Amino acid sequence: MASNPTTPVQYLCSFCGKNQDQVHGLIAGPGDVNICEDCVDLCREIIVRRGGNRLGQ
Amino acid sequence: MASNRTNRVQYHCSFCGKNQDQVRRLIAGPGAVYICDECVDLCREIIDEETGSATTAATAKGAAGVAKNVPAPKFIYEHLEEYVVGQDQAKKVLAVAVYNHYKRTGAAADGDIELEKSNILLVGPTGVGKTYLAKTLAKMLDVPFSIADATALTEAGYVGEDVENILLHLIQAADFDIQKAERGIIYIDEIDKISRKGDNPSITRDVSGEGVQQALLKIIEGCIANVPPQGGRKHPHQDFLQINTANILFICGGAFEGLENYIEKRLTRDHVRIGFQADRGFRGTKRKDELLTHVTHDDLLEFGLIPEFVGRLPMVVGLQSLDEGSLVRILTEPKNALIKQYQHYFAMDGVELVFTDDALKAVAEMAIKHKTGARGLRTVLEETLMEVMYEIPGRGDVKKCVVNAESVLNRTRPLLLTRGGQQVDVSGPGSTQELRGETA
DSSP states (O other), rough: TTTTOOOOOBBBBBTTOOBTTOOOEEEEETTOEEEHHHHHHHHHHHHHHHSSSTTTO | OOOHHHHHOOOTTTOOOBBBTTOOOEOOOOOEEEEEHHHHHHHHHHHHHHHTTHHHHHHHHHHHHHHHHHHOEEEEEHHHHHOOOHHHHHHHHHHHHHHHHHHHHTTTSSSSSOOOOOOOOEOOOTTSHHHHHHHHHHHHHSSSEEEEEGGGBOTTTTTSTHHHHHHHHHHTTTTTOHHTTTOOEEEEOGGGGSSOOSSSOOOSOTTTTHHHHHHHHHHHHEEEEETTOSSSSSOOOOOOOEEEOOOOOEEEEETTTHHHHHHHHHHHHHSSSTTTTOSSSSSTTTTTHHHTTTHHHHHHHHHHHOOHHTTTEEEEEOOOOOOOOHHHHHHHHHHOOOOHHHHHHHHHTTOOOEEEEHHHHHHHHHHHHTTTTTTTHHHHHHHHHHHHHHHHHGGGSSSEEOOOOHHSSSSOOEEEETTTOOOOOOHHHHHHHHHHHHHO
């Protein structure tokens, strides 16, 4: 599928770079931003592990 | 300070547009992509909802997916067959175990019956392919797989590796994806080295033997383990990765050198023999294999494993030591057979390497004498080819190297042939002097 040239648009996860065929669920944000299920889980883990705003610190 | 604060770069969540002051936490992706904690929760909800609303569809799909993606035991067996010679029983057991492991981890989410794992213990002399089986399995599986070494482990608090570190290796193999790691397989090598060291009269604690077995108990059975993410020992000011080991399959392997004596003792206990050579019941090369097929948990207890530990490894498989036929097959048949490896080495120098059939047999024969299993083959081949590997690269005329039984058994130089099929007379240092002596 991935190599199929007739597949018109490839949506890529903006965080890990995998395309929609390689991940379970891909959630689209505004513009050209997407996030896949795995990255969502990863982010949640990060938040749970050390709460607070990393960039604000 | 204040102006500094206002001039600070503003990061915005790429999904909802809020900046870092408006959200609790902002996670940066590669490039200028950010996501805030609220969006993460929202995304999680969307995913849950989607999978939840389509539960029936998802489970049907999941069940079909398991059936489709999971390699059948026969397929796993065939794959192992490509690399590992012999050991049919062990291959079958591993294939079934891995297949069941897939099924268990796939079905863990739903169903009333909770499936539990059956860990495996591989017992067999050195060099028969215990670790190699594990490595081959690791390559073909798409679950995280790690190979740990029991020799380095010590009880918590003592210098050496804590048992939790074997889980860390698995987590690393899963790219720190804990959920993925919880479906992984761990191979613990050299498990016999942590057996209790006899009934030691010393009063010191057996920190690398029995202590390790005790520490492994909970991990092998299934618990929530706290793993320090950087490895090393635990200390209070450190956050841990929590991992549930209930679904991690453990395969242990060990040589258990001397185990056959315990088995023999048990088997011959009932029928007492009297007279000269009374203890010659099981002798010869097959004796050890014959005995290892009778291995039971009792023998492992005698060997020095603690009952709690043995009980958690319900499957015990004895591996057979390799005979001449198997060794010859190991030399030639597997995908990365030794002969193929050496032919590749020689091909880099533009030389064709040929072994005659009796040479292969001779190599196997010599390797058996080394008593190191298949590892002995490499020793023998290195010794045999050492001279020509020294000689050939400097000479352009050699195109073919033929090894026969004589060169293996008597360490004579293998035949070197030129492109036309003429024999190359490479004189070693000894014969050169002889020649000089004649001319002088």
